[in-house]
Amino acid sequence: MVLRSISLVKFKGVILQKPMAKAVVVGDSVSFFCHGVGQPKPNVFWERNGKRLSRQDFDQTYYLEERDGMSVLEVGKVQERRDEGTFSCTVENDLGYSEAATTLTVYRRNERPEDFPTITKHPVVTAAARGDRIRLHCTSSDPTATVTWYKDRFPLKLTQRAKVTMKDGASELRILKARESDYGKYHCSMENQSGIVYSKRAMLYIRRAVRKV
Structure with missing residues (x-):
């Protein structure tokens, strides 16, 4: 009986599902999703307005969880000055990375569009x-x-x-x-x-x- 080793094809981090643009009312929450794959398994990083979110941010403001390659970034009690702008995710391993950016628009409660859903x-x-x-x-x-x-x-x-x-x-x-x-x-x-x-x-x-x- 001959045993053959099976090696997985290695490739850089790739994004299968990009985060989508969102618009919310100040004080509400919002979630962004980013699905990435790679071999070896990649890490997923999030940035807000070009600055990588830190562990302190997740403890106080944001919630991050990953499951089967899908990463969710949840922003609780959105603030206009702090959160409006660009959010991006990066899927990275030793062979390279992919990134995707999107935007968050924040409306003041008395200035939201008339057809804004409730x-x-x-x-x-x-x-x-x-x-x-x-x-x-x-x-x-x-x-x-x-x-x-x-x-x-x-x-x-x-x-x-x-x-x-x-x-x-x-x-x-x-x-x-x-x-x-x-x-x-x-x-x-x-x-x-x-x-x-x-x-x-x-x-x-x-x-x-x-x-x-």
Whole structure:
């Protein structure tokens, strides 16, 4: 029997999903996403207006998490002077790097566009048993807004079990045959040409089904 070593093809850090431009109201939060790959596995760095964000920034103002190559940068309680401008992500390993930049526009609350979306109904804390059908709801003031659902800060992957509907600004996230892996914190965003707004976050608890004796 001959054993052959398998070597992975090495390549520099590459961005598969670039962060997108966002517009929010001062005091709200906003999230940017950057998906990178490379071999060896690259690191992801974020900059604000040309300055790399430091550990101190993440402790006080920003939240950073990475999962399966997807990096999320969350800005909490956006401030006009501090946060408006350019955000960029860099995906880098020993062989090289790729970078992508985008912009954040911050409106004062009394100066936001008339059609800026608001959320009129937020998802609520829900408890369900394994195997149950789950429904979470989120409603926008703009019936044409685009909805995105998130689980534990990352965009929710839609499957045959997890589906989203949207009609006249009202969105429903439907999860069939609940599993323990569905446990987590859910929220939605509503976005149109004027900006984006995020709902409150709601926990989904999954309990074991009670067997009937």
